[in-house]
Amino acid sequence: MATARSAVKAMRRTSALLAGLVVGLLVLPGAAMAAPAGPTQLGAADMALLSGVRLAGLWEMPAGQMAAEKGASQRVREVGAEIAKQHVELDQLTVEAANKLGVQLPAEATAQQKGWVTEMTNASGARFDRIFVDRLRAAHGAIFPVIGAVRSGTRNETVRTLAEQANGFVQTHMTLLESTGLVRYAELPPVVVPAPQDASLSANAKANAEFGTGLNTTVIWAVLLGALALGGVATVRVFRGK
Numbered sequence: 001m002a003t004a005r006s007a008v009k010a011m012r013r014t015s016a017l018l019a020g021l022v023v024g025l026l027v028l029p030g031a032a033m034a035a036p037a038g039p040t041q042l043g044a045a046d047m048a049l050l051s052g053v054r055l056a057g058l059w060e061m062p063a064g065q066m067a068a069e070k071g072a073s074q075r076v077r078e079v080g081a082e083i084a085k086q087h088v089e090l091d092q093l094t095v096e097a098a099n100k101l102g103v104q105l106p107a108e109a110t111a112q113q114k115g116w117v118t119e120m121t122n123a124s125g126a127r128f129d130r131i132f133v134d135r136l137r138a139a140h141g142a143i144f145p146v147i148g149a150v151r152s153g154t155r156n157e158t159v160r161t162l163a164e165q166a167n168g169f170v171q172t173h174m175t176l177l178e179s180t181g182l183v184r185y186a187e188l189p190p191v192v193v194p195a196p197q198d199a200s201l202s203a204n205a206k207a208n209a210e211f212g213t214g215l216n217t218t219v220i221w222a223v224l225l226g227a228l229a230l231g232g233v234a235t236v237r238v239f240r241g242k
């Protein structure tokens with residue numbers, strides 16, 4: 001009789017514990033989803049946009065000013081002045097976005113970009129015009145797809161806004177450079193198409209399970225296995241009691 005009562009008590013304790021585990025398992029994902037969302041983490045593409053737009057301004061502003069002063073053709077001088085002017089505005093927008101996000105931007109152009117400016121400094125006449133248009137048109141074409149990729153995939157509103165703004169500036173600058181009639185399209189770098197993302201059902205399921213609920217699937221399985229183990233121990237004790 002005492003053994004039976006002990007078994008019943010053990011079963012009740014086990015049932016209560018299992019119920020608590022199940023409730024916890026069901027509540028945790030909901031709690032994670034209901035918790036206040038923190039600031040959106042910046043991805044690699046977000047950082048590439050902020051850094052790339054800033055770096056572009058650091059060398060294209062002096063390049064444009066140089067073209068405005070020493071361009072051989074009137075059109076190159078006009079285009080240089082306009083690009084320099086617009087980059088001042090775009091750089092300000094980039095700095096404001098970075099300050100809002102707490103991101104540190106580059107303070108100077110890259111060694112390659114400095115080399116382009118030096119190349120223009122040492123050139124004159126029609127050769128200068130050609131170098132100016134070639135370098136800036138290629139650079140704008142390189143950052144253009146980055147802007148599109150960030151605009152389509154970023155989860156950060158500030159970055160999305162900057163991508164939209166930068167897209168307008170870059171497209172305008174490409175059009176201005178092409179209006180000089182000096183762009184050699186056959187010599188532009190080839191378009192690089194990014195590899196398609198894994199859209200398989202398993203990949204989507206894993207992403208939804210780990211990102212959507214806010215609870216890692218490893219935690220869920222750990223709780224489930226723990227519940228099964230406790231249930232098995234309780235069952236063995238009951239049968240041994242008999």
